[in-house]
Amino acid sequence: MTILGEMIIGQQCVRGTAGEAFGFNPATRANLEPGFGQATGDDxxxxxxxxxxAFDPYRALPLEQRARFLEAIAEQILAVGPELIERAMLETGLPQARLEGERMRTVTQLRLFAKVVRDGYFMDATVDSALPDRTPPRPDLRLRKIGLGPVVVFGASNFPLAFSVAGGDTASALAAGCPVVVKAHAAHPGTSELVGRAVQRAAKxxxxxxxxxxxxxGDGRTVGQQLVAHPAIKAVGFTGSRQGGTALMRTAAGRSEPIPVYAEMSSVNPVFLLPAALQAGxxxxxxxxxxxxxxxxxxxCTNPGLLFALEGADLDAFVKAASEALAGKxxxxxxxxxIHEAYNTGVAKFGQVEGLQLVAQGGEQGTGCAARAALYVCDADTYLGNAALEDEVFGPAAVLVRFKDADQLLKAAEALHGQLTVTVHAQAQDHGVAGALLPILERKAGRVLFxxxxxxxxxxxxxxxxxxxPATSDSRTTSVGASAIDRFLRPVCYQNVPANLLPEALRDENPLGLAxxxxxxxQAGGKA
Amino acid sequence: MTILGEMIIGQQCVRGTAGEAFGFNPATRANLEPGFGQATGDDxxxxxxxxxxAFDPYRALPLEQRARFLEAIAEQILAVGPELIERAMLETGLPQARLEGERMRTVTQLRLFAKVVRDGYFMDATVDSALPDRTPPRPDLRLRKIGLGPVVVFGASNFPLAFSVAGGDTASALAAGCPVVVKAHAAHPGTSELVGRAVQRAAKxxxxxxxxxxxxxGDGRTVGQQLVAHPAIKAVGFTGSRQGGTALMRTAAGRSEPIPVYAEMSSVNPVFLLPAALQAGxxxxxxxxxxxxxxxxxxxCTNPGLLFALEGADLDAFVKAASEALAGKxxxxxxxxxIHEAYNTGVAKFGQVEGLQLVAQGGEQGTGCAARAALYVCDADTYLGNAALEDEVFGPAAVLVRFKDADQLLKAAEALHGQLTVTVHAQAQDHGVAGALLPILERKAGRVLFxxxxxxxxxxxxxxxxxxxPATSDSRTTSVGASAIDRFLRPVCYQNVPANLLPEALRDENPLGLAxxxxxxxQAGGKA
Incomplete structure (x- = not known):
């Protein structure tokens, strides 16, 4: 297979004519051939x-066909073989094993959504029988969920496979019955083309x-904005920076028909190290x-960039051990x-915060876009006095905050912004504090882990x-896992619709065996 | 019970000091005593x-207590007795039977949400067992939905009970575990106070x-905006005008933490009269x-303001019969x-549309804010050339459009804006056209009825x-029915959370018997 620098528009491969962009090897800082033609407004x-x-005919297909399409994408991605991993390594600097793992994750996601489609729970099929003898009579009412319509998916830089062209957003949107237009991420155009062609073959x-x-x-500020503004588009999936995500939110909210944006943006993923856990760990x-x-x-996105702990000898020992471990990285x-430049800028800003102490660093700066890990420590007053310490610095840097007591810790938890995750390290003796933290953390994060x-x-x-x-633009949803399909669905009620016109999911005889x-x-269902 | 013109803040009754406003009797155009003190920024x-x-302690209560609270509100509203209906009649011009029916609907809604709380389906409880022997091991993962946080509810003018102080939005938010701050509608302040006190007693x-x-x-532009902008508020429920709803959407999107707005705004609820149905009807x-x-x-909101039909003798007969029926109203x-003034303005605008013919009117204009029903007819070209004919004129006016053929009808369906409902009148012979319409109508409306x-x-x-x-600000939801609770929920994942710290809904032994x-x-569940 050869990478041609072409885009995918339905079953056509099209070379964009709005200029050319190249892949970039972050290890060597060299451009990669070929050039990729950028999309015009016509594209x-x-x-x-x-x-x-495509929306109506696609969503009208049998669920089994929709599921097999998702599985075919998985198979076609695997069929690309080593070329996909090799190109992704060049474009991202990520190692082979990581990319092979990520490919398996991508395939697993597609297969999970094939199961989600077959199970049909996502439709929330609901039947309220007519009550003709009631005063007034109740009509026959039935509900199912259908897709929102075409979805724009923005590939993420940090998951060139699992959150890119055929990643989680694409898989969940296709599972929901929504066509997808991907804006490939400029950081891995060749990887994107290989996966895009795999999806194209699977569709055929x-x-x-x-x-x-x-x-x-194309560029996010031009092609990305045009896509989000297009009247045919009914939802947006995005993983990236807060600046990029909020720009799309503004565009989507300003449309004559506003549409939902699912932007996964920034999170420092606080980790609470409670005293007994610190001692035992x-x-x-x-x-x-x-x-x-x-x-x-x-x-x-889930990198642990902020640690909260109570000061004392056990914390000192933790910092010492972490410093030694970090020096070995x-x-x-x-x-x-x-991303490399933004990381260095973020770390440099940490260096200017009074009271924030750099306690450990990873190995020396290497060649290309290599980044040096860093651990900072400060006291509670320094943390609470510098709101910027809660802003994400994307990369291997973390801030550890020493608190005086559990009360101060709880107050800091209450002051947190929205997060993707919050972690608690706790032994049984810590469960009093952990129990007090939990209702706060539930309000702050989508996932609480111990x-x-x-x-x-x-x-x-x-x-x-x-x-x-700011972890995401919409706390009501998830972008990973089976529930991600919910983002692209809306309920429709069918009132007194004649039996022969009802969707299969809602017919009396329940031919799909749905819950x-x-x-x-x-009623839990089961195939008829 | 006496109406004092006071607001409810928790268990206190407070007189607002930012000026005074009065109820208004639309039948007599006279103000109603007493004056109602308006909220200050401090209020x-x-x-x-x-x-x-209140959010954390409220959502931590047993579900049974939450359900009984909803039922207690229903009982307290009924206990207000005839005074509630009498005051609502004065303030709204609605007749006694309608208001008594609406009170029953309000009570039914509260009781339905008590059942929804007890059933617990709304939590979407999900358990993925740990797989310690997998490579890498899978952690124990559990999901439940929790409330978003405090919700602002704007009372609707047209449902002084069922979509006001203790109406659908309030009931569904409370059911979701969310505290509620209501901005009472200025059109029925006394009704609001009586219901507000009933809720206050039920809470106690x-x-x-x-x-x-x-x-x-308070006024929507001041107090309403302040409420939506307040950092403690995490969602908004609104039923009213498109102008009012979109103003709240802008405020909510512009917050440092954007929040969801569920605004139910405008819909003309198209009715398709297919040929055989027209003949048979x-x-x-x-x-x-x-x-x-x-x-x-x-x-x-679901008033049928737009009719689509194919021209011919059956349609002429329909128009004639409808005109006669309308003259009797x-x-x-x-x-x-x-609202009265806006209706008259809307009807006057219809009068200026070339090609739009007034074919029937209801009885003469009465005293006070009485409105005269009106039916207009035009051809397809006139309709398609006047986008404003799809804008809602709130009140008893409708436009009937004569199409030449089914193809033209389908194109007009495709051009519709978002709607709350679309209706199809069809006999078996019409099912070909109805079947072609359905996928279009599913995309246009939340409810399709036959x-x-x-x-x-x-x-x-x-x-x-x-x-x-523009039917609503968020097509992913409903404001009536059990699923309305979904608007105020978000999922939280619990990873490796110790058994004693897990929420009851997610414990291995499933003490709540949840699905x-x-x-x-x-697994369908059943009480343990």
């Missing part, structure tokens, strides 16, 4: 119009309508933290020159990768 | 702060935290339409002077009272 129009036309072999999938190259706890902090050069290549670290987001039914603003809420009682 | 602050403090007798309910008087169909159009002086008193009229929104599990913009998604399979 945006064609992709969106095709998506709009699955017999889904042509406009169900398109993929364009010893050097292993410190090593676990440093491993999580530096995993993937700290380029995870070499500098790692970051994804892009921009005695672990927040990196490593499981793809499961019970996962929530979301949280209050349904029947006259107020949940 | 807003106190109500919101109290709501914020149920032992829920004080700040769970407050109610303020005869004068009864016309009478049914006119009854729906003039019900409650047309002051329903007397002028009815509208809710407020403002062979009836859209007024009369059943409070049920399968009801959707929502729809794409749960256990390792990907739905």
């Amino acid at each position: 945006v129009e064609r992709a969106c119009a095709l998506a709009g036309q 072999e699955s017999g889904v309508p042509e406009g169900v999938f398109s993929m364009l190259y 010893g050097a292993g706890l410190a090593q676990g933290f440093v491993d999580s902090l530096t995993l993937g050069v700290g380029q995870f 070499g500098a790692g290549t970051m994804l892009t020159a921009g 005695n672990g670290f927040p990196t490593g987001v499981e793809v499961a039914h019970a996962m929530v990768h979301g949280g209050p603003f 349904r809420l029947q006259d107020g009682t949940l | 807003v602050e106190r109500a919101c702060a109290l709501a914020g403090q 007798e149920s032992g829920v935290p004080e700040g769970v309910f407050s109610m303020l008087y 005869g004068a009864g169909l016309a009478q049914g339409f006119v009854d729906s159009l003039t019900l409650g002086v047309g002051q329903f 007397g002028a009815g008193t509208m809710l407020t002077a403002g 062979n009836g009229f859209p007024t009369g929104v059943e409070v049920a599990h399968a009801m959707v009272h929502g729809g794409p913009f 749960r998604l256990q390792d990907g399979t739905l």
Whole structure:
């Protein structure tokens, strides 16, 4: 397979004519061939119009066909073989094992959503029988959820496979019955083309309508904004910076028909180290933290960038052990020159905060876009007096705050912004404080975890990768796990609709064997 | 019981000091005693702060206590007795039977949400067991939904009981575990005070935290905006004009922490009269339409303001019968002077549209704020050339559009804005066209109904009272029916949380007997 620098518009491969952009090797700081033609306004129009036309026929297909399409995408991605991993390594600086793992995660996500489609729970099928003898009579009422319409997905820089062209947002939108137009991330255009062509082949072999999938190259401020503003588009999935996410939110809110934006933006993922856990954890706890902090050069949304603990000898020992562990971590290549520069700027700002002490660093700055991990420590007053210490510095840097007592810790928890995750390390003796923290943390984060670290987001039914603003633009949802499909659905009620016109999901005989809420009682279903 | 002109802030009754406003009798155009003291910024602050403090203790209460609180509100409203109906009649011009029916609907809603709370389906409880032997091991993951936080509810003018102080938005928010601050509608302040005190008594007798309910008087542009901007507030429920709703959407989107706004705004509720139905329906169909159009002086969100049909003798007969039926409808008193004036302005604008013909009117203009029903007819070109004909004129006026063929009808359906409802009248011979219409109508409306009229929104599990913009601000939700609770919830994932710290809903032994998604399979539950 050869990377041609072309975009995907339905079943066509199209070279954009609005200039050319290149992939970039962050390890060598060299551009990568070929050039990628950037989308014009006409390309945006064609992709969106095709998506709009595809919506009704796509959502009308049998669920089984929709599920098989998702599985076919997974198979086609695997069929690309080593070329995909090799190109992604060049474009992102990520190591082979990580990218192979991420490919498996991408495939797992697609297969999970195939199961979600077949299970059909997502439709929330509900039937309230007519009550003709009631005064006034109650009509026959039935509800199912349908897709919102075409979705724009912005590829994320830090997951070139699992949150990019055929990543979680695309998989969940397609599962919901929504066509997808991807704006490929400029940091991995070749990887994007290989995956885009895999999706295109899967669409063809699955017999889904042509406009169900398109993929364009272009700048977020031009092509990205045009896509979000297009009338055919009904929702947006985005993973990236707070600045980028809030810009899309403004555009979406300013449309003549406002649409939802699911932007996953920034989080420092606070970790509470409670006293008995700190004592019991010893050097292993410190090593676990440093491993999580530096995993993937700290380029995870769930990177633990803020630690809260009570001052004392156990904390001193933790800081010492963490410092030693950190010193053993070499500098790692970051994804892009921009991310690398932003990291260095963020760390430099930490250096100017009075009272914030740099206690440990990772190995020396390497070549290319290599970043040096860093651990800072401060007291509660310094933290509480510097709101910027809660802003995310994307990369392997963390701030540890020493508190005087549990009361001060609880107040700091209450002052937190919205987060993707909050972690508590607690032994049984800590459960009093942990129990007091929990109702606060539930309000602050989409996921509360104990005695672990927040990196490593499981793809499961019970996962929530979301949280209050600014972690995301919409705390009511998740972008990882089976519930991610809910973002792209809306309920429709069918009142006295003749049986032959009812959707299969709502027919009396329940041909799909769906779980349904029947006259107020949940019936678990089972295939007919 | 005496109406004192006081607001409710937790368990206190407070007289606002930012000026005074009076109820207004739209039948006599006279002010009603007493004056109602309007909220100051301090009142807003106190109500919101109290709501914020109440959130954690309220949501921590047993579900049974939350359900009994909702039932206690219903009982306290009934206990107010005839005074409530009498005052509401004076303030709204609505007749006794309608208000008694609306009170029953309000009580039914509260009781439905008590059932919703007890059933616990709303929590979407989900358990994914740990897989310690997998590589890498999967942690224990559990999900439940919790409330968003304090909710501001704006009372609606047209449902002084069922969508006001203790109406659907309040009931669903309280059911979700969210404290509520109501901004009472200026059109029925006395009714609001009586209901507000009933809720206050119910809160006291149920032992829920004080700040769970407050109610303020004030202007939407001042007090309303202050409430929506307050940091303690996490969501907004609104039923009213498009102008008012979009103003709140802008404020909510512009906050440092944006919050969701559920605004139910404007809809003309198109009715498709397909040929065989038109032929079979005869004068009864016309009478049914006119009854729906003039019900409650047309002051329903689901009022049928737009009819689409194919030209021909059957349509001529329908128009003739509808005109005769309309002539028999007397002028009815509208809710407020403002609504009355807006109706007359809207009808006057219809009079200036070239090609739009006034074919029938109701009885003569009466005294006070009485409104005269009106039916207009035009051809497809006139309709398609005047975008304003799809704008809602709140009241008993409708536009009937004559199309040449089914193809033209389908195109007009495709061009519709978002609607709360779309109605199809169809006989078996019409099912070809109806089947082609359905996928379009699903995209346009929250509820699609056959062979009836859209007024009369059943409070049920399968009801959707929502729809794409501008019908509402958020098509993903409903404001009527059991699913309305979903608006005020967000998911939280608990990872490896120790058993003794887990919420009851997620404990292994399932003490609440909840339906749960256990390792990907739905288990219907049942009380332990």
